[in-house]
Amino acid sequence: MHDIAPYLLQNDLGGESLVEFEHEEGWDLIVVNLARAIDRHVRHQAKIDPESYDLDLIYFSQVKEKKGSLRAYVTMPDAIINAYVDFAELMSETTCEVTGRPGLLHTKMGFVKTLHPDVAAERGFKPVD
Structure with missing residues (x-):
């Protein structure tokens, strides 16, 4: 996943994240595709409005299993990122x-x-x- 969107794995100081991915490997593809979707959206929006989409400020703050489904939390989410996260959570409910x-x-x-x-x-x- 480091190759897809490394900024999503950083912490609030811009260093490597301390966030652990607290789920088993069957959901890895869901998380990778979530990161890809967020990355595509954020990079597109950063071209339009660079001040609102600073890659140093957007990252996963937590990714885990809770009550049988995936939970992913991203700093500075917008409506589209929230929709991607919701979809990933729905996918995990049947995977x-x-x-x-x-x-x-x-x-x-x-x-x-x-x-x-x-x-x-x-x-x-x-x-x-």
Whole structure:
């Protein structure tokens, strides 16, 4: 992901981000495509209004799994970035967090994860009714 939009991985001081991507690898492609979409939008907007879209001020502040779906937080979001983030979150709700295959919400001991049925069975998760 460093090759796609390195500024999205920085911190508020312009150094390398301390943000950890707190999800399993099945959602990596969703996050990479989210970064690509944000990058394309931000670079286009920066050409139009450089003062409002400073790449040093736009980055992921957090990317994690929460309640079975992806959560991504970006500093200085606008309506389009928010729409991209919402779409990525929707994609994660039907994508296995472990494998990237189609998934459904499953539960185990109060924890919920979006998993492919085979992965859920291996890990002892049951489908959410």
